Amino acid sequence: MRSSAIIYPSFSLTPYIKYYWILKTDEIDPIKIQTIPSGCIHLVFHRGNNLSFDSKGSQPKNFIRGQLSTAGTLISQGDIDMIAIVFQPLGMIPFFTSSMNELYNRYIDVEDLEDAGLNNLKNFISEEVQTSVCIQQIESFLLKRLSAIDYNYKRIFSSIQLIVNEPEIDVESLAQNACLGYRHFKRVFTDLVGVSPKEYYRIIRFQRALYTLQNNPHIELTQLAYTCGYYDHSHLVKDFKAFSNCSPTQYLSTRIPYSTFFSKDCKLNLIKKR
Structure with missing residues (x-):
């Protein structure tokens, strides 16, 4: 059970x-x-x-x-x-x-x-x-x-909101929004989040793609790519291989798409038996 x-x-x-x-x-x-x-x-x-x-x-x-x-x-x-x-x-x-x-x-x-x-x-x-x-x-x-949060926390929180809500945004824009220099922003973001802003953006973009597939499993992959902020279909495939070890087509054939970031519940990402 x-x-x-x-x-x-x-x-x-x-x-x-x-x-x-x-x-x-x-x-x-x-x-x-x-x-x-x-x-x-x-x-x-x-x-x-x-x-x-x-x-x-x-x-x-x-x-x-x-x-x-x-x-x-x-x-x-x-x-x-x-x-x-x-x-x-x-x-x-x-x-x-x-x-x-x-x-x-x-x-x-x-x-x-x-x-x-x-x-x-x-x-x-x-x-x-x-x-x-x-x-x-x-x-x-x-x-x-529970301790007090400082202003850098609030700045990076705002940056994460932008990453989550805007499928296309660059690190320079995030740094400007946080009122920090580019290098200083990258250092503070990485220290507080645990990963660089560029990589975190890629992770959230990948999670957005999974959530889109979760809710619209029949979407064309080219449309999925543009909807989620990828340059093109090959860019989508590259990130899928980096984060799931398989292409989108292989992913869909071996498991049910599910986003642990955007979904309100939690399910196991089970690998189907072949």
């Missing part, structure tokens, strides 16, 4: 957390799940078995996953009981002091962090049976840590 649920945060945490994702499965047959760049950082607690990387060992038991730039494959072999905190693009900043760029393409084991409070939270979650109580404890932990 497999179950998945979304729990939305309290009002005070909504600016920082998209949702809590609960995943449980006791299925014996291996399930392959594709990970793709989503534009968000995750904090994950495994209460059952860990998910495994395809031929590369297992995820840490509890970890922070930074911004990803490439696709990967996870394998579930049953007894999964996972709680994931999916942060908004800048959502971790008010709770943790590390540069988000230090998390880039990494899964950081909670036990390796010198953070007594986070380790105490991890221990509580591993011992508590009720998921609802775990969520309450997570919220209490985060609310106690």
Whole structure:
């Protein structure tokens, strides 16, 4: 049996957390799940078995996953009981002091962090049976840590809104909107978001393409490219290969298009058995 649920945060945490994702499965047959760049950082607690990387060992038991730039494959072999905190693009900043760029393409084991409070939270979650109580404890932990945001945070927040709402925008325009010099803007953006503004724009554009396919699966790929801000069809194919390891046609033949960034719920990006 497999179950998945979304729990939305309290009002005070909504600016920082998209949702809590609960995943449980006791299925014996291996399930392959594709990970793709989503534009968000995750904090994950495994209460059952860990998910495994395809031929590369297992995820840490509890970890922070930074911004990803490439696709990967996870394998579930049953007894999964996972709680994931999916942060908004800048959502971790008010709770943790590390540069988000230090998390880039990494899964950081909670036990390796010198953070007594986070380790105490991890221990509580591993011992508590009720998921609802775990969520309450997570919220209490985060609310106690919530710190003031500075003006750079507000500037980069505005930049992310432009990236999300405008399919075509360049880094120079983003820097001007933030009232920062080009190089300074790139440095601040990368430090707060965890990836460069150019790459983040590419990730969100890719997520927009998935969301468009999700809602209009019969759209012509050339039209999809222009709708989502790509130069042409070959530009779309290039990004699909970079972020999902396959072309749009191959992607559609092996999985159902789904955007983890733009969708209001959360589903597994399952790889279809051939």
